[in-house]
Amino acid sequence: MSAPQASLGALGRFALFLWDCGVATLRHGLPWSEVLGESYRIGVRALPILLVITFFLGTTLAVQGYNAFQPLGGSRLVGMFVALAGVREMAPIIAASMVAAKAGTEMASQIGVMRIREQIDALEVMAVHPLAWLVAPRLLGILFVLPALTTISIFVVLAAAFLTSVYQLNVSPEIFIEFVRQGLKPEDLLWGQLKAMAFGIIICTVSCYQGYTCTGGPEGVGAATNRAVVISAVLCVALNYLLSRLMFT
Amino acid sequence: LTETLAIAGRVGLFAGQVLLRALTPPWFLPELARQVWTTCARCMGPVLAVTLPFGMVISLQGLQIFDLFGAQRLLSSLVSVAVLRELAPVLASVLVAAQGGSSVAAELGAMRIKEEIDATEVMAVDSLRYHVLPRIFGLTLSTPMLGLAGAGAGLFGGWLSAVLIEGEPSGVFLANLWALTTPMDLWAGVIKTLCFGFTIGIIAAYNGYHTTGGASGVGRAVNDTVVYACLVFFVENYFLTSALFGAAGT
Numbered sequence: 285m286s287a288p289q290a291s292l293g294a295l296g297r298f299a300l301f302l303w304d305c306g307v308a309t310l311r312h313g314l315p316w317s318e319v320l321g322e323s324y325r326i327g328v329r330a331l332p333i334l335l336v337i338t339f340f341l342g343t344t345l346a347v348q349g350y351n352a353f354q355p356l357g358g359s360r361l362v363g364m365f366v367a368l369a370g371v372r373e374m375a376p377i378i379a380a381s382m383v384a385a386k387a388g389t390e391m392a393s394q395i396g397v398m399r400i401r402e403q404i405d406a407l408e409v410m411a412v413h414p415l416a417w418l419v420a421p422r423l424l425g426i427l428f429v430l431p432a433l434t435t436i437s438i439f440v441v442l443a444a445a446f447l448t449s450v451y452q453l454n455v456s457p458e459i460f461i462e463f464v465r466q467g468l469k470p471e472d473l474l475w476g477q478l479k480a481m482a483f484g485i486i487i488c489t490v491s492c493y494q495g496y497t498c499t500g501g502p503e504g505v506g507a508a509t510n511r512a513v514v515i516s517a518v519l520c521v522a523l524n525y526l527l528s529r530l531m532f533t
Numbered sequence: 534l535t536e537t538l539a540i541a542g543r544v545g546l547f548a549g550q551v552l553l554r555a556l557t558p559p560w561f562l563p564e565l566a567r568q569v570w571t572t573c574a575r576c577m578g579p580v581l582a583v584t585l586p587f588g589m590v591i592s593l594q595g596l597q598i599f600d601l602f603g604a605q606r607l608l609s610s611l612v613s614v615a616v617l618r619e620l621a622p623v624l625a626s627v628l629v630a631a632q633g634g635s636s637v638a639a640e641l642g643a644m645r646i647k648e649e650i651d652a653t654e655v656m657a658v659d660s661l662r663y664h665v666l667p668r669i670f671g672l673t674l675s676t677p678m679l680g681l682a683g684a685g686a687g688l689f690g691g692w693l694s695a696v697l698i699e700g701e702p703s704g705v706f707l708a709n710l711w712a713l714t715t716p717m718d719l720w721a722g723v724i725k726t727l728c729f730g731f732t733i734g735i736i737a738a739y740n741g742y743h744t745t746g747g748a749s750g751v752g753r754a755v756n757d758t759v760v761y762a763c764l765v766f767f768v769e770n771y772f773l774t775s776a777l778f779g780a781a782g783t
Contacts, residue, residue: 336764337764340767340768343771352615352713382760385763389756390756393752397749506635509752517631521587522586
């Protein structure tokens with residue numbers, strides 16, 4: 285089978301998987317008790333790492349923005365650079381890739397391990413539909429949690445950039461805030477939430493699919509986990525361009 | 534906190550053991566070349582697929598800033614600065630951590646739990662030297678190459694978005710492309726990616742080499758690798774950026 289045929293086949297299987305998940309969830313109901321647990325697992329466990337990464341993202345953005353505009357005599361524009369690059373693009377995408385790296389890989393490896401240990405077959409034997417039980421709560425959890433994580437990242441990025449600009453780069457605080465306000469509109473926060481939801485859907489469905497279709501023992505789980513994070517990162521970045529194009533022009 | 538410090542210490546000791554072996558022969562150079570090649574082949578697709586749309590996004594948002602001042606001709610200068618200095622090294626490293634680092638952790642983890650590493654030791658082959666060292670340096674050497682390829686893709690993405698989609702004149706874009714960048718920016722990117730690649734290699738090898746607990750252990754090793762490698766090199770990135778580009782305020 286040639287490469288385009290193989291990737292079309294994979295796409296088709298993925299679409300069927302989504303369809304099965306939807307049908308199973310409608311028919312068997314959503315295990316609400318699981319949703320809260322998944323939200324906790326996705327959100328709270330990713331938070332400390334996300335805080336550190338977004339803090340250093342903000343500091344780096346401020347330093348880079350300052351240096352990039354310095355030859356143009358516009359180093360005061362650092363506030364606007366941080367607002368546009370950080371709030372609109374980097375914060376949502378970094379939050380999404382961290383959740384893909386932490387929660388997405390965890391979903392893929394948990395479900396993959398259940399698959400190769402035949403626990404998924406055991407669920408079916410107990411008349412629990414595995415797709416309704418495994419996928420739907422994770423999807424709902426990530427939809428609740430990722431927008432919240434994105435909002436937190438946006439504020440951490442801004443705060444870190446503010447601290448760096450004022451204390452390391454000696455930009456006056458009033459000017460920084462003034463340019464941030466010029467660069468941002470209140471809608472930008474809303475767009476950030478929408479982006480986060482779209483990324484969340486991609487991360488969750490891709491990771492669950494990779495785990496669910498995992499074969500071949502321990503290496504299989506490793507490979508599925510690996511594919512989960514790479515494919516969701518690539519899809520998120522590609523989708524990000526389309527969303528930015530629609531939202532900001 | 535003590536737990537974190539203890540882990541940092543163990544990773545440090547592991548890195549020390551590996552580096553000591555790197556100083557003395559025998560080096561398994563064919564194995565190293567094979568690792569560089571596999572890492573590049575594995576990561577090239579994802580790296581290009583991520584840096585290209587990101588270049589497009591930078592161009593899209595940059596146009597918004599410069600539209601305010603009517604300075605659209607500076608767009609390509611901003612794109613090349615952003616891509617060369619920051620985006621290509623960081624995004625390439627994220628993808629190397631996600632693809633190359635995690636497969637190194639998965640391979641070593643699977644070898645550990647199948648007792649293949651013990652078998653190597655029984656045959657009096659030093660497993661750190663034969664299995665771990667080429668993988669770490671494979672990642673270290675291939676990350677800069679992937680970073681450069683990613684920079685090319687990012688610039689091309691910026692051009693694509695500005696010229697083909699937004700209709701900026703191509704000549705102006707190309708003429709101003711190198712207005713703000715110097716060869717130094719390229720070298721800074723290479724230095725950064727070397728550091729990030731080494732970090733990813735050490736963390737991946739540490740997690741894979743110390744896998745315990747069957748298939749779920751391998752999954753956990755892969756997970757930890759991606760997360761902690763990203764965490765560490767984002768922190769590194771700030772200090773490297775400050776050091777390489779000089780960050781004293783005026």
